[in-house]
Amino acid sequence: MKREELRLYLVTDSDLCLGRSLEEVVCEAVKGGVTMVQLREKSASTRTFVELAQRLKPVCKAAGVPLIINDRLDVALVVDADGVHIGQSDMPYEVARRILGPDKIIGLSVENFDDLERANALDVDYVGISPVYGTPTKTDTAEPFGLEGLRRAVELSIHPTVAIGGMNASTVGDVVAVGTDGVAVVSAICSAPSPRTASQELLGVINEHLCER
């Protein structure tokens, strides 16, 4: 995985797509410059999850954007996704690596500094620092890191980092400025009137702050 692929990381939520299909939203988002896509479906049946992944795969492939599956290794295997993203309550990392092999991307959420230390002992491809801010799209998250916490986390991490949690066009700049490789967003793209324009705007802000640091 290239570090740059974390720059603008779309994490999906079908329920936040304002009635548009996930495929349509992702298609617009990659046109707008999203660099990685994570399919996250916490309530869908396995069948639906697989079908969504199968529909997103050609969209991402055509755009040269990695498709990452949240939690479900079996779904990732079935569609031959580029990798999985696992949280602290998902499959243990070592197990995920054994099942997926050395070439797939595996990202791991860290919710505090203990998680981060443990992640440093693993050969994960990236860590998702979560949450930076409070967020309406996940209600079961840990205490936010805040900008200062994020800065320390980025310094401590030996892995590429992506920040997630409550970010939008007015906050991504600060987040990139503290040194993360990228930002992951859900509603800022999924619920935008134009996912394409929203992605372009977010990427514009991110790139600007990357140049400055």
Place this chain on the structure above:
Amino acid sequence: MKREELRLYLVTDSDLCLGRSLEEVVCEAVKGGVTMVQLREKSASTRTFVELAQRLKPVCKAAGVPLIINDRLDVALVVDADGVHIGQSDMPYEVARRILGPDKIIGLSVENFDDLERANALDVDYVGISPVYGTPTKTDTAEPFGLEGLRRAVELSIHPTVAIGGMNASTVGDVVAVGTDGVAVVSAICSAPSPRTASQELLGVINEHLCER
């Protein structure tokens, strides 16, 4: 898979174990003669699901009873379970077979005669005919087959059959009498004061009716 292994098939539900651990209930149930165990965890995190499967595996292995995982192929792979049970909203059968290989047990739920016909075209190891009666443990089930529907389903199926849905010691006899290879129960064992005694009783009734038919 031996057809006899379907005879008394325990499907787990942690929430129905009256505060006892799933491991304890399964341990008692296999001592009572349960012939197959399916770990079904619809609301657990992946981490918890894997941990439960890892705890049940030695219990089942010691008893020589196959351990089947509901829906989650990844969990089955991780613990090297004996197979998976998939429903109509889970992974498509062909995909599950491709991921698990030819030697694992794959059972498929059929909820109506159309499902059953499609299952006849697949090399599944068994079909679960579901539900026979109305059941309190699953609220999203289809119209019950009833005893006459079950009889027709068993006749039509080219695969071994196990009946599931709302059965207890007073109904398993009728179900076996119409020709199923076995019965699958949840609360009749999980919620029994003694899962061991309950299993023995159920198996006694089943064996009696098997001899008579």
